[in-house]
Amino acid sequence: MGSLLIKNAQIVTMNAQEEIINGDILIRDSRIEAVGPALDETPADRVINASGRTVIPGFVQTHVHLCQTLFRGKGDDLELMDWLKKRIWPLEASHDEESVYYSAMLGIGELLQSGTTTIVDMETVHHTESAFRAIAQSGIRALSGKVMMDKGSEVPLALQENTAASIQESVDLLEKWHMYDSGRIQYAFSPRFVVSCTEELLKEVQKLSVHYNVHVHTHASENRGEIAIVEQETGMRNVIYLDHLSLANERLILAHCIWLDEEEKRIIREKGVHVSHCPGSNLKLASGIADVPELLDAGSSVSLGADGAPCNNNLDMFNEMRLAALIQKPIHGPTSMNARTVFRMATIGGARAVGMGHEIGSIEAGKRADLVMLNLNHFHTFPSYDVDPVSRIVYSATRADVETTIVDGRIVMENGMMKTIDKTTVLREADASIKRLLKKTTIMH
Missing domain, CATH: 3.20.20.140 (Metal-dependent hydrolases)
Structure with missing residues (x-):
């Protein structure tokens, strides 16, 4: 999968201190290699500029x-x-x-x-x-x-x-x-x-x-x-x-x-x-x-x-x-x-x-790279000044604010577009499937 560097993000780490930092996340293959300010871009195969974005654990x-x-x-x-x-x-x-x-x-x-x-x-x-x-x-x-x-x-x-x-x-x-x-x-x-x-x-x-x-x-x-x-x-x-x-x-x-x-x-x-x-x-x-x-x-x-x-x-x-x-x-x-x-x-x-507290659930070096990037630059999540980011996420944000989703270091959705699922096919076949099931079963009302 190579390496990915996410730059200039607001990072809600959920580490032991529950730190919220402004900085970078370096991912190599399926794991987080480093988290911190101003990480060097040279080792990364791809760089994502996350200025104005909030990154949270999946x-x-x-x-x-x-x-x-x-x-x-x-x-x-x-x-x-x-x-x-x-x-x-x-x-x-x-x-x-x-x-x-x-x-x-x-x-x-x-x-x-x-x-x-x-x-x-x-x-x-x-x-x-x-x-x-x-x-x-x-x-x-x-x-x-x-x-x-x-x-x-x-x-x-x-x-x-x-x-x-x-x-x-x-x-x-x-x-x-x-x-x-x-x-x-x-x-x-x-x-x-x-x-x-x-x-x-x-x-x-x-x-x-x-x-x-x-x-x-x-x-x-x-x-x-x-x-x-x-x-x-x-x-x-x-x-x-x-x-x-x-x-x-x-x-x-x-x-x-x-x-x-x-x-x-x-x-x-x-x-x-x-x-x-x-x-x-x-x-x-x-x-x-x-x-x-x-x-x-x-x-x-x-x-x-x-x-x-x-x-x-x-x-x-x-x-x-x-x-x-x-x-x-x-x-x-x-x-x-x-x-x-x-x-x-x-x-x-x-x-x-799920017995994986040592592997996922927070953004820390050594853990699996399961991350979500949010765009909170919207009417419903502002003002941002002097507001706890976690409050914005829990009380104000919606799923429409999810921009990119990464599992095991693999980008599965980017800028709202699915990378691993053909949406058109799934929606069409889902409707065809439930139509077929309803023809062969009786549900009580």
Whole structure:
């Protein structure tokens, strides 16, 4: 890939001191070689003049569903279990290889254009290989895995799995894709949630997670109805049950965690479980508001995710940051979730959640070059004089301000133009795919 020098930028480093400096970034191949003022231009194959631009670490979203991007607008105004049973499960059951591929490409295009460089992705039951191909071709960094569902009521036949087959397919995908492209793609076991997984499957996932040293990504405590089902079936609440199965550890990423009791909060804190807060999805599905300030004050790991396009309806980290800050203030006071806290969750906090805090999430020499260049020279982000840049990013900026996105030292979008995805083709085939799926499935209204 050669070397790239970014000159004269405002750099929001998110290093240990959270320094904001004016200077240069030298990238060699996939890594940041140097950060500082007035770096020498001579070793660089290409120089980008970033005067008047702000460079930030790429956002890390710790909960998305690329396979659901095609379903944007098809799951509006429903609560979780109805949303799943009436709309999302039937649509997922209708997926084919091509539709999963273009659903993933559609989502990745949106993510890269809005500054997200790393995702934790949960696919559907079948055709996960298509999503991995899209991830590989697009250049985004991802932890991904096929969803696992071997029990549950009102689950379409095409999503009902045999336990052993679900596990074997997951292992086969892991052994093919885990650590692809020098670790840009990693595998994460993805049991959907306790409601749709047998204890046998979850126990095996725990063993395999230890054996392969990979993450487990699942949903927990998103909805009171979901919790009631889990308690009826297991006699325990979600997080307590997962801990009972030895799944509660630093490799576990739990999406949502809105309705936690004190024992569950203790387990999350003491076992190092990572919580992915998805405020946009939680509001749209009327699920509730997670007590993120309390989790953070206790020292728990909390990062951000958009969830899926049919329950958000976008994959925009700027939207999630702003919501994450604002929804807590009427409850906990105006200082409860300040801009720095939220930006930390979106960058280095997400990096730590995926076990890559030493590699991504901040702009420092030696780390992977996952960077985003913003143009904040607009009416909605001015005045700039004597304003904290992080405040401008969290409270004022939008995804339209993302100018260039770099993943692993590779420019995947420059001046708003995608370099790795053919936008015209993806938009055309996305429409063709959802049209085809709707013809062969029935969604309830």
